[in-house]
Amino acid sequence: MKDIIIIGSGIVGSSIARELSRYSVSVTVLEKGNDVSVGTTKANSGIVHGGFDAKSGSNKAKFNIAGNAMFDKLSEELQFPFIRNGSLVLCFDENQAEALESLYEKGIGNGVEGLEIISGEKVRELEPNISEKVHSALFAKTGGIVSPYEMNIAYAENAYNNGVEFQFLKEVIEIEKNEEIFSVKCSDGSVLQSKIVINCAGVFSDEINNLVCEEKLHIIPRKGDYILLDKVHGDLCTHTLFQLPTKMGKGVLVTPTTHGNILLGPTAVDVDSKISLSTKRNELDSIYESAQNTVPSISKRMIITAFSGIRAHSIGDDFVVGESKVKAFYNLAGIESPGLTSAPALAVHIANEISTKYELNKNEKFVATREAIPHFAVMDNAKRLECIAKNPLYGNIVCRCEMITEGEIVDSIKRPLGAKDLDGIKRRTRAGMGRCQAGFCTSRVMEILSRELEISMLEVTKSGVNSEMLLGRTK
Template sequence: MKELYYDAAIIGGGVIGCAVARELSRYDLKICVIEREEDVCSGTSKANSAIVHAGHDATLGSWKAKFNVEGNHMMGKLAEELDFSFVQNGSLVLCFSEDEIPALKKLLEKGAKNGVEGLSILSGDEVRAMEPNVSDQVVAALYAPTGGIVCPFGLTLALAENACDNGVEFLFQTEVTEVIKTSNGYDLKAKDCIIHTSYVVNAAGVYADVLHNMVSEKKIHITPRKGDYLLLDKEAGTHVTRTIFQLPGKMGKGVLVTPTVHGNLLAGPTATDVKDKETTRTDAEELADVMEKAAWGVNNIPFRQIITSFSGLRAHEDGNDFIVSEVEDAEGFFDAAGIESPGLTSAPAIGVYLAELVAKKANASKKENFKGTRQGIVDPRKLPREERAELIKKNPQYGTIICRCEEVSEGEIVDSITRTLGAVSLDGIKRRVRAGMGRCQAGFCGPKTMEILARETDRDIEDICKNRPGSSMLTGHKQGGAHHDRA
């Protein structure tokens, strides 16, 4: 069994773990991120609303309120530094009766106290002037100009790549099964290795309570809260231009309708508490509920243009707030637990906060050679015609379209595989360049993408998986000694 040694180990390669890793890589420490899947952004972070919340809903004085507003303020600059998609499109919280207006005013007051800027209450007619497809039943709305939308894959991958470029090691397919306190810190046991570390950051999503409870007498409990979504084709992407919420209830912010940064329309989520931390299958009744509730606020949503549905799990802790601190009775063990909405928005701020706590505890100094920027994958569609032509001239792979739905070239797919923390699975490629995310959902481009992945990673094509090992796409290819052509 291998033995590995680090100053700090971050358990979980979602957006929180990667944000902590990126910020902690500013310091002169040996750091690793431990992820049980084959790639980052494979759990909660891959299936959510992709919203950058303004911050008017969180309880005053809570961690959610603090980190939401801070993260919102950070997102624009971070998107420039790390080259991921972010749009500050604004949001509306709809009110359907005069009786609800006092609740809307309370939401405005709460937001102002939380530090949200620019909030205002609009009449129903003012809302419809901004968003013509909003329901005639809407009598008022809270407008938050600082609300936004982001690519959750792009954000997480950008943080991870930048952390890796600054020396953080990523240990994939490594599931921590036991945490043991030692005189020097902690031993993290996995199937084929023991990781010795002075400090631990627990960013394990719906499993954060399991790891916390291994080291602390003060137990926490996380309930997986499943949310189902519907994704519509890009032809429906301009049906609304802002994120449309309804007044929030006890289970969250309710069903929303929003454009995505990639031009689609998204509706959801539901909120169903489940026992199984692996349950991510969609449910027909819940998807019908999404359509019904979305239609309350937005007229004529073209649901015939649904191209896929999906679900994700939120890590709801019983205390109804983030747990972001060093564990009282487990020195050197830091929690990032119960990170549900607005966790995506809050991630950059949580990363800074926890990194500073760990660095202070370790008495670590900052690096002189920290690299704070990262260049994303080139998207030829966004280039001027002359620049695109020059790119194709230099590398003809950028002129070969593999995914016709999303117009993704072979050059982009190759870059997604060969760059820092490159993709090793079909889902990994999909998250990086959207090959397979269009109307056909990889029905046409999937086989060719598999061939490219096999070629670039020098693997047999039957070893290519959808995501984690075992999710093979082909069987029997090796019969008779046949292998893919690497020529």
């Protein structure tokens, strides 16, 4: 029997797993996918929000502010890409100035440091490509950008290295509590037992809660579509450019990513499906038009791909955090934006609560740091030669757009919680994320996966079960 079962290995489950690994306690993460970061965490804006637009006094505001402050140290310890690039909320005419002022006041009330309203001229000094129509902006110096899936993977690897067990392809379908013990049943028939259960199931967190608790939760899936621009246009802006938020969310943004692309989006549409990630033409058109209001020189020729993510919007419009009425059953439900920003603080909060309540001892062997895969594309030539001398596979470029080497791809497969499919490699190395969107490197990456995992080419998948790339031999 385990002390703690965590359901879900998105950013919330993985960060809690890492914080709990600071204590002498046995933790298992059950994940229905075949990898970490396969849910909402893999597709979002990747913004580390300043915290000015969350409702005052809400969990969103509290954990956003606390989480934001943790990113500098965490990104160093866990070596994931993070840049504190600052954000601007743009006001396009005098009529919006009052709304901008209230956002500023709300931010000050929430405790956001370094907030400032600046003039249109000052905005254009900071961002020369921005619309002439911009009248003024709310400047949040503490805003940042992060690679969400790399942050998730880094947290999970560090948790694993500190003793947390991860079990994949384990979809939790039933939970029973007898006396003080939970029996957690998975769709493959296996049953695991634990004293504590932590529900981090993202858009499915209501369904997990409803298996156990009389007080039911209801999550509304709220889809957001995105457009990604080629890196060669990465100098369109350096700050994250928001428009004024709406009641559905933070509105359409134009932002650089940590890897130098420009991201446009998201939309916010309530949908029926929690799994369908198809993008819609009309939504993409609306993003494009809205983004052009911010940066008029954006053109359709710059686009390399579109994708979408699904927010876990709770009816109460706030994060549901903490122990439920069922003793030792913890919920982290309705963790929509700013959930990525808040995850580090949510994790520390839950780990503190559990360690205090159950008087857990410190794990004396806990190591806070984790080493990332060396990234050949950003090394200087001396470092590249050193890397190739250590491992000649770093001399073979596989993904030409992103300059990803065979060495990085093999490392991504061989690491703890290593990649098992094309998407896993993509999230760990960026192979396939460039202009050609894997047009050229897919077959090479498949060969490497087949060789390293000792599986046939017919068994190589894009993203786990039922996503085989090849149907059979033609010759």
